[in-house]
Amino acid sequence: MFRFIRALTTMNLKANLALRGAFALQVLFMVLNNFTFFVFWWALMRRVPVLNGWRLEDVELLFGIVAAAFGLTVGLAGGVRHLGRFIDEGQLDTLLTQPKTVLVHALGLRSQPSGFGDLLSGVVLIGWSGRLSWHTLPLVAAAVGASALVLIASGIVFFSLAFWLGRVETVARQLWEMLITFSLYPEPLFGGAVRLVLFTLLPAGFVGYVPVHLVRAPSWAEGVALAAAAGAYLTVAIVTFDRGLGRYSSGSRFTTFG
Amino acid sequence: MTHKRVTMSTAAKYLAVLRFSMTMARYERAELYGRVAFFVVILGVFSSLWRVVAEAGMPLAAEPRTLVWYLAITEWILLSAPPIYIEIQEAIRRGDVVYRLGRPVSYALSEFASGLGLLLARAPVLGVTAFVCASIFTRWLPPYRALLLLVPFGLAAAALITALYLVMGLLAFWLQDVSPVFWVWQKLLFVLGGLMLPLEIYPDFVRRVAAFTPFPVVLAEPASFVLRSHVEAPVLLLHLGVWSCLIALTACWMFRRAALGLSVNGG
Numbered sequence: 001m002f003r004f005i006r007a008l009t010t011m012n013l014k015a016n017l018a019l020r021g022a023f024a025l026q027v028l029f030m031v032l033n034n035f036t037f038f039v040f041w042w043a044l045m046r047r048v049p050v051l052n053g054w055r056l057e058d059v060e061l062l063f064g065i066v067a068a069a070f071g072l073t074v075g076l077a078g079g080v081r082h083l084g085r086f087i088d089e090g091q092l093d094t095l096l097t098q099p100k101t102v103l104v105h106a107l108g109l110r111s112q113p114s115g116f117g118d119l120l121s122g123v124v125l126i127g128w129s130g131r132l133s134w135h136t137l138p139l140v141a142a143a144v145g146a147s148a149l150v151l152i153a154s155g156i157v158f159f160s161l162a163f164w165l166g167r168v169e170t171v172a173r174q175l176w177e178m179l180i181t182f183s184l185y186p187e188p189l190f191g192g193a194v195r196l197v198l199f200t201l202l203p204a205g206f207v208g209y210v211p212v213h214l215v216r217a218p219s220w221a222e223g224v225a226l227a228a229a230a231g232a233y234l235t236v237a238i239v240t241f242d243r244g245l246g247r248y249s250s251g252s253r254f255t256t257f258g
Numbered sequence: 259m260t261h262k263r264v265t266m267s268t269a270a271k272y273l274a275v276l277r278f279s280m281t282m283a284r285y286e287r288a289e290l291y292g293r294v295a296f297f298v299v300i301l302g303v304f305s306s307l308w309r310v311v312a313e314a315g316m317p318l319a320a321e322p323r324t325l326v327w328y329l330a331i332t333e334w335i336l337l338s339a340p341p342i343y344i345e346i347q348e349a350i351r352r353g354d355v356v357y358r359l360g361r362p363v364s365y366a367l368s369e370f371a372s373g374l375g376l377l378l379a380r381a382p383v384l385g386v387t388a389f390v391c392a393s394i395f396t397r398w399l400p401p402y403r404a405l406l407l408l409v410p411f412g413l414a415a416a417a418l419i420t421a422l423y424l425v426m427g428l429l430a431f432w433l434q435d436v437s438p439v440f441w442v443w444q445k446l447l448f449v450l451g452g453l454m455l456p457l458e459i460y461p462d463f464v465r466r467v468a469a470f471t472p473f474p475v476v477l478a479e480p481a482s483f484v485l486r487s488h489v490e491a492p493v494l495l496l497h498l499g500v501w502s503c504l505i506a507l508t509a510c511w512m513f514r515r516a517a518l519g520l521s522v523n524g525g
Contacts, residue, residue, distance in 0.1 A: 039448070044311075178296075
């Protein structure tokens with residue numbers, strides 16, 4: 001399995017780098033995109049330096065972790081955002097005949113070069129937050145990795161709804177974008193029922209807030225909680241996809257994937 | 259008399275395109291509902307943010323409730339404007355534009371009319387969403403005069419953004435892929451247009467640069483009706499008029515150059 005994932009990743013990277021100019025342009029514009037969005041926080045926190053205990057460095061860390069996790073997700077498992085269409089249009093046919101896991105193969109089908117721009121800007125923002133050093137690097141990498149796993153798992157669940165509900169591309173995409181939107185804003189903004197949702201159905205808490213806590217104040221309890229959450233969401237995602245695959249009906253398509 | 263009749267029939271053709279596009283938009287509602295959901299979430303997040311900012315007790319240029327309304331208006335204008343550049347870019351890349359040039363309507367004007375139809379279908383739904391959400395989240399209503407002025411100026415600003423999308427789409431005659439242009443435009447709109455924060459909150463040099471662009475005219479200026487007690491409607495009208503003329507002239511010139519290039523060199 002790991003050899004297959006490695007081969008898929010290498011192939012995606014080579015495919016992206018084949019068009020170097022387009023790759024560089026997409027990376028550059030995504031970096032610019034993220035920094036432009038961050039101008040909002042720089043402008044705001046110039047006037048309001050502390051928001052319920054959150055300083056600019058903390059927002060940089062949050063934004064950095066989520067951007068890097070999102071970059072890893074769409075850079076290495078970009079197919080997650082297209083699962084709904086694959087299912088609805090019967091595009092999984094080609095994968096079903098192959099001797100590898102359908103889900104992993106489908107995830108690796110659409111690598112987005114812009115994801116590397118997200119990853120790069122994420123690393124820069126984490127660096128600016130002052131939390132990145134050789135000493136904290138493994139912890140930051142683990143936090144970003146866990147955040148990416150929760151993102152991928154959530155994407156699989158949202159887009160797998162197509163197995164039961166048919167054309168749900170728009171709804172699933174909205175759920176996915178809401179998850180990212182909520183992950184990008186500081187935790188103290190949300191309370192009550194919204195907070196409950198953000199740690200269950202729309203797990204922004206495990207995409208952004210808990211990884212940030214872990215890097216700001218490392219503790220075994222928080223580390224175990226994050227790893228358990230990532231494992232649980234991934235398990236739910238795999239079970240959901242496998243159950244859905246049992247209902248999948250062929251699109252009778254003659255096509256090739258590349 | 260004859261000239262008048264010809265003008266009327268020309269207007270009727272584009273009006274038909276506009277009405278057709280409006281009808282189509284009513285049947286294809288998925289994207290609109292997606293925009294509504296996004297709108298509700300973003301207003302909810304920002305109303306929480308401004309509440310926390312208010313609790314922090316730090317001075318800002320405006321009250322938190324007016325900032326939520328400001329965002330509701332900028333997002334209403336932006337989300338109402340349909341990104342017609344995508345359709346134009348695809349038509350140019352596929353080559354479909356060649357057979358559309360032969361029709362007895364201007365390709366650029368019919369695309370703009372179609373965009374206005376989409377805008378008129380979306381704007382009321384998004385406007386109601388903005389009004390309901392902002393009033394629930396803030397438990398406050400801006401002065402009625404400001405709300406009444408917002409509707410025509412907001413629609414005019416959204417139409418101007420649609421015209422800018424048209425210009426962007428026409429660039430595909432030369433660039434093929436206009437995504438990088440859109441990305442730059444989007445970032446400039448975000449900062450220089452004051453999408454999320456009024457321009458007063460940004461440093462001086464940002465405001466000075468913004469004054470030379472159409473970005474504040476389409477977002478910050480109409481939305482500022484809820485920030486200020488005195489409303490400078492004639493000034494905004496003048497700005498909208500000047501930029502509309504400039505953008506219309508640019509679109510006409512670009513389309514003529516592109517059509518001439520296609521006629522001389524082929525599609």
